[in-house]
Amino acid sequence: MKFFQMKGPKPLHLKRLNFLICVLDQKLQIMSHLTLKQRYTIDMMNKQGYTQIDIAQAIERDKSVVSRELKRNCDRRSGTYRHELAQRKYEKRQKGKPKHIVFTASIQAEVENLIQQDYSPEQIVGISKKLQKATVSVERIYQHIWVDKKKGGSLFLHLRHRGRHYRKRGAAKDSRGIIKNRVDIEKRPEIVEKRTRFGDLEVDLIIGKNHKQAIVTINDRASGMLKMKKVPSKTADVVSQAIVEALQGWIPYIHTITGDNGKEFAGHQEVSEQLGIQYYFAKPYHAWQRGSNENLNGLIRQYFKKSTDFHQITDQQIKYVEDKLNNRPRKRFNYENPTFVMNQFLFNPKVAFVT
Secondary structure, three states, rough: OOOOOOOOOOOOOHHHHHHHHHHHHHHHHHHHHOHHHHHHHHHHHHHOOOOOHHHHHHOOHHHHHHHHHHOOOOOOOOOOHHHHHHHHHHHHHHHHHHOOOOOOHHHHHHHHHHHHHOOOOHHHHHHHHOOOOOOOHHHHHHHHHHHHHHOOHHHHHHHHOOOOOOOOOOOOOOHHHHHHHOEEHOOOOHHHHHHHOEEEEEEEEEEOOHHOOOEEEEEEEOOOOEEEEEOOOOOHHHHHHHHHHHHHHHHOOOOEEEOOOOOOOOOOHHHHHOOOEEEOOOOOOOOHHHHHHHHHHHHHOOOOOOOHHHHOOOHHHHHHHHHHOOOOOHHHHHOOOHHHHHHHHOOOOOOOOOO
16 A cells, blocks of 8 residues: 655654554455465465464465464364365355345335335336335345245235236137228328327226126327226127217327227227227237237236126226326336326427337
């Protein structure tokens, strides 16, 4: 370590400073761990009768380091120092030391609170980083959830799939029939695929227990905004009217709507006429062509399971879930929520979002 160089006698405060630097240098040497090579040197020189000062100079450490090493890591029965034994003792102590805890009690409490609000581990990490708050990895949160489950906890119940994996749908041919006057998704304007404007919608149904009653789900492709409305049956006229009623507040802003090929959407022409928009149909069993809607339906299923009797669900409960999801942060929007993103599209179009 370099000292201050000055011509003539040193002022008292500089002498004091140099002394403190020497002490600090020695302490830093003491704090750093010896290597196996250094222990080997200590072993060989000690056996050849070198003094501790000579050994300390050879390994460029303070003599107190050598003295402590010889006492601490020697064979307790014979008092002999052997570098292999010393290294093993050192490694054993390191393993036994308490590790630095990253997943502290306060972080754990915050994570559990967000999970209970139905945030996914990925959303928790994303929003924490955005707010510059301490957090842990997505995988660490999942590990905590599974440990909690094994202990009888309920955190896993707030996950979208509760840890289950589902078989993908598929079929060799479409057996649902052809909807009259349907317009294929291939004819949909290219701008819809870019997700650069508000008002290009996707629609689907979530079916209740025993295929009784359903919930119409409508989402905007660009902002992720969701509309939901319960219907007493899956008949085309009932579903069409529900779509029209749900979208009344968005009429000035909407352009297109894309649905699947279910017979419940056979009234698409009525929807187009009443809302003044173009209606398109995805190809049969091409769910990824309505990927945003499929994803949202999965989120909704956190609240209304497949075993749920929709007769017991009130309009207030549906509105609650709709508002909750519209104000839930999304990864694709850098953890902004759909309500915020919609307002930016409508009133501040210069702001761009990764979708």
